[in-house]
Amino acid sequence: xxxxxxxxxxxxxxxxxxxxxxxxxxxxxxxxxxxxxxxxxxxxxxxxxxxxxxxxxxxxxxxxxxxxxxxxxxxxxxxxxxxxxxxxxxxxxxxxxxxxxxxxxxxxxxxxxxxxxxxxxxxxxxxxxxxxxxxxxxxxxxxxxxxxxxxxxxxxxxxxxxxxxxxxxxxxxxxxxxxxxxxxxxxxxxxxxxxxxxxxxxxxxxxxxxxxxxxxxxxxxxxxxxxxxxxxxxxxxxxxxxxxxxxxxxxxxxxxxxxxxxxxxxxxxxxxxxxxxxxxxxxxxx
Amino acid sequence: xxxxxxxxxxxxxxxxxxxxxxxxxxxxxxxxxxxxxxxxxxxxxxxxxxxxxxxxxxxxxxxxxxxxxxxxxxxxxxxxxxxxxxxxxxxxxxxxxxxxxxxxxxxxxxxxxxxxxxxxxxxxxxxxxxxxxxxxxxxxxxxxxxxxxxxxxxxxxxxxxxxxxxxxxxxxxxxxxxxxxxxxxxxxxxxxxxxxxxxxxxxxxxxxxxxxxxxxxxxxxxxxxxxxxxxxxxxxxxxxxxxxxxxxxxxxxxxxxxxxxxxx
Numbered sequence: 411x412x413x414x415x416x417x418x419x420x421x422x423x424x425x426x427x428x429x430x431x432x433x434x435x436x437x438x439x440x441x442x443x444x445x446x447x448x449x450x451x452x453x454x455x456x457x458x459x460x461x462x463x464x465x466x467x468x469x470x471x472x473x474x475x476x477x478x479x480x481x482x483x484x485x486x487x488x489x490x491x492x493x494x495x496x497x498x499x500x501x502x503x504x505x506x507x508x509x510x511x512x513x514x515x516x517x518x519x520x521x522x523x524x525x526x527x528x529x530x531x532x533x534x535x536x537x538x539x540x541x542x543x544x545x546x547x548x549x550x551x552x553x554x555x556x557x558x559x560x561x562x563x564x565x566x567x568x569x570x571x572x573x574x575x576x577x578x579x580x581x582x583x584x585x586x587x588x589x590x591x592x593x594x595x596x597x598x599x600x601x602x603x604x605x606x607x608x609x610x611x612x613x614x615x616x617x618x619x620x621x622x623x624x625x626x627x628x629x630x631x632x633x634x635x636x637x638x639x640x641x642x643x644x645x646x647x648x649x650x651x652x653x654x655x656x657x658x659x660x661x662x663x664x665x666x667x668x669x670x671x672x673x674x675x676x677x678x679x680x681x682x683x684x685x686x687x688x689x690x691x692x693x694x695x696x
Numbered sequence: 697x698x699x700x701x702x703x704x705x706x707x708x709x710x711x712x713x714x715x716x717x718x719x720x721x722x723x724x725x726x727x728x729x730x731x732x733x734x735x736x737x738x739x740x741x742x743x744x745x746x747x748x749x750x751x752x753x754x755x756x757x758x759x760x761x762x763x764x765x766x767x768x769x770x771x772x773x774x775x776x777x778x779x780x781x782x783x784x785x786x787x788x789x790x791x792x793x794x795x796x797x798x799x800x801x802x803x804x805x806x807x808x809x810x811x812x813x814x815x816x817x818x819x820x821x822x823x824x825x826x827x828x829x830x831x832x833x834x835x836x837x838x839x840x841x842x843x844x845x846x847x848x849x850x851x852x853x854x855x856x857x858x859x860x861x862x863x864x865x866x867x868x869x870x871x872x873x874x875x876x877x878x879x880x881x882x883x884x885x886x887x888x889x890x891x892x893x894x895x896x897x898x899x900x901x902x903x904x905x906x907x908x909x910x911x912x913x914x915x916x917x918x919x920x921x922x923x924x925x926x927x928x929x930x931x932x933x934x935x936x937x938x939x940x941x942x943x944x945x946x947x948x949x950x951x952x953x954x955x956x957x958x959x960x
Contacts, residue, residue, distance in 0.1 A: 421782035425794055428779040428838065432797050435835045436804070439812030446815055500711045503704045515712065516953055517943075522715050525939045526896040528916045529932040533718025535924070536725060536733055543721065543735075571718060574711075632805030634899040639920055649807045649899070656811055656903065665811060673808045680803055 440673075447666035458663055465667035475651075475668070482648040485562055485637075486630035489569040493626045496570065497577030498619055502611070504578070505585040516582070523575040531639040534568040535559060560642030568636045573629060577622040584618030585611075624683045628676050648672050719936055726933035728926050744930035754931060756908075757915035761895055764826075764911060768833035769890035772841050773883055775834065780845035781875075799843070801836045809836065810903035817904060824906025832904055833894045840893055841886035844955065848882025885950030892942050896935075 418426075447465055449458040469475045504516055522530065538544050538558035545555055558564060588611065596606040634649035641647065646654070648668060655665030700708070721735075728734050729741035748754050776798075782788075783795050801809065813832050814823075822828040856878070860870045876883075898913040905914050912935070920928055946952055 419786075419788060421786035421788045421791070424778035424782035428775040428798060429794055431775065431831065432800075432835060432838075435813065435816070435831055436797065436800060436809075439816040440804075440808075442815045442819065443808075443812040496711060496714075499704075499707060503700050503708045506700050506704075513953065515708070517947070518712055519715055521939075521943050521952065522719060524892050524896070524943055525719060526898070526913050526916075526932075526935050528898055528913050528920065529722060529935050530718050532916075532920055532924075532928055532932055533722045535920075536721050536929070537718055539733065541732075541734065568718075571714065574715065628803070628805070632807050634807050634902075635917060639917070649805075652807055652811060653902070656814065662811075662815070666815070669808045669811045672805060676803065676805060 443666045444670055446663055447670050449663045451661050451663045453661075456660055465664045466671075468664070469667055469671060478646050478648060478651055479671075481562070481646075482631055485566055485569065485647065486627050486633075489566050489573060489630045490623050490627045492566065492570045493573050493577040494619060494623060497574050497622065498581050498615070500574075501578045501581035501585060502607075505582060519578055520575045522571070527572055527635045528639070530572060531568055531636050534564065534571065535640060538564055538567075559640065560645060562641075562645065564640045565637050565645065565647075568640050569630050569633060572633070572636060573626040576625045576629065577619075580618040580622040580625070581615055582618075584615040588614050620683065620686075624679060628679060632672055632676065722929050722932040723936055725926060725929040728929070730926070733924060733926055733929065744926040745934070747927045748930045748934065751927065753910075753915060754912070754927075757910050757912045760826075760909055761912040764830060764833055765891045765895040767830050768837055768894045769841075769887050771830070772834045772838045772890050773887050776838050776841040776845055776886065777879075777883065780842055780849055783842075784846055784849040799839045802839045806836065806897070806899035810900035813900065814903040823904075824909060826909050829901070829904055829909055832900065833897065836897065836900060837890035837893050840889045844882045844886040844889070844950070845879065848879040852878055881950050885946060885955055888942060888946045888949070889955055892939065892946075895938070 446458065448461050448463065450460040450462045450464070451458055469479075500519065504512060504519065507515065536542055540555060540557075540559075542558075544558060548554070548556055593606050593610050596610045597603070601609070632649055633647070634653065637645065637647040638650050638653070641650065649672075652665045652668050652672070655661050655668065659665075724735055725733055726744060727740040727742070728736040729739055729743065730736075779794070779798060783791060783798075809832075813828075817823045817825070817828055852875075857870055857874050860874050865873070896913060897911070898917055901911050902914050902917065905911055910918075912931070916928065916931055943952060946955060
């Protein structure tokens with residue numbers, strides 16, 4: 411604090427209100443939560459105090475938590491892989507359509523992004539329910555009624571539905587930057603369609619696929635509503651156990667430790683990606 | 697331009713079916729006359745929509761969500777316009793940090809934000825307060841507004857402002873008569889996307905709402921984990937309807953592909 415108030419520069423004055431709000435509601439609570447995760451928890455009274463790394467030790471050694479982290483990782487990885495397999499060709503097909511179809515179908519593929527995830531989870535529980543249309547088709551085909559709800563497969567299918575737009579968007583963006591003449595040139599030099607796609611198109615949209623995969627993986631690993639509504643009571647994922655710790659067991663320090671690990675894992679993945687992609691470009695340009 | 701082959705079109709149709717099926721079934725089942733979740737094979741009925749409007753919890757949550765989304769989207773725009781101007785037009789110390797801070801809610805999982813805010817609110821005695829809930833929503837929708845505003849301000853011809861200044865206009869007049877009208881599509885587009893995101897937000901809100909401030913997505917989540925009847929379908933159909941209106945508006949004022957894909 412200086413005695414004579416120096417005139418603040420204009421950009422600081424302009425961004426001050428937002429900066430104060432973000433400092434109060436992003437930075438402060440994150441620091442508080444990180445601190446909370448090192449507090450001891452008294453089950454009898456619910457009081458939190460002192461310093462301990464017991465929660466982290468428990469999460470990293472207890473087979474119950476390890477299984478949940480592994481399951482979350484597996485489900486997120488599978489959802490990401492399926493999003494690549496569906497989203498990349500779909501973005502390519504969309505980019506080759508003509509208007510108005512192109513705009514219409516881009517809207518159809520992307521707009522579900524804006525519908526509440528609770529509604530979409532509920533839609534999947536009806537589609538896959540014992541009396542739902544998917545089972546009706548299976549019965550008509552002679553497979554008999556199948557139990558499609560409350561397993562990892564259901565969670566993955568619904569996650570793919572929620573995440574697909576996040577894959578299509580970056581791939582579509584990198585396809586827009588691509589000069590169609592280059593693909594034409596490959597074809598006119600006698601390359602097969604498959605060769606042209608693999609050797610010419612794929613390398614140029616790879617950064618888009620990578621960035622889509624990263625967003626999809628990060629969002630899937632921290633997804634809450636889909637495993638909460640479609641995973642049933644036994645199929646827990648990281649987000650649902652944080653919820654249980656906070657709102658059922660009331661063991662906030664434990665929940666905070668899991669949340670901090672989730673955030674750390676997310677940030678590590680993001681920063682690694684940044685390094686890799688930027689390094690890749692620097693090498694190509696340099 | 698080469699055309700898509702038949703295999704590509706079949707693949708595309710399946711993707712479209714996959715994307716629309718869960719929304720379509722929700723809207724169909726909402727009109728069922730039966731007591732169970734079933735497709736309306738024996739005529740249509742509005743009884744479940746009526747049930748929603750008679751259910752005081754759902755009605756209250758709807759108003760909570762609507763007010764929350766209106767307030768947080770509006771305040772996010774009010775905060776984001778000056779901040780976006782500062783970040784795009786000035787070089788200053790801390791600019792990179794502020795930019796990262798304003799966009800950080802996009803990469804911090806909402807779950808983590810939810811537990812973090814719950815901790816803060818518990819410490820300052822703000823648990824269950826509607827004002828703090830609004831503040832929390834402002835934080836998570838501001839990045840969407842910032843992105844559109846930064847794009848709008850960057851692609852803006854400053855010579856028009858220079859002309860206004862040289863003709864003797866004051867700073868306030870230039871902002872009101874030149875700058876604001878030119879970034880208006882970014883402002884309205886940002887407001888709408890912020891509104892939708894706030895209205896739909898579940899994962900953070902579930903930690904920081906109290907029985908009197910429960911939002912519609914949180915109410916639906918709680919309801920769906922306990923019992924499932926066609927009323928859920930009717931609420932869902934209403935939400936799909938509201939979202940569809942918002943999407944069409946957004947497409948009109950800004951272009952949905954521009955917002956979602958970030959093209960100009």
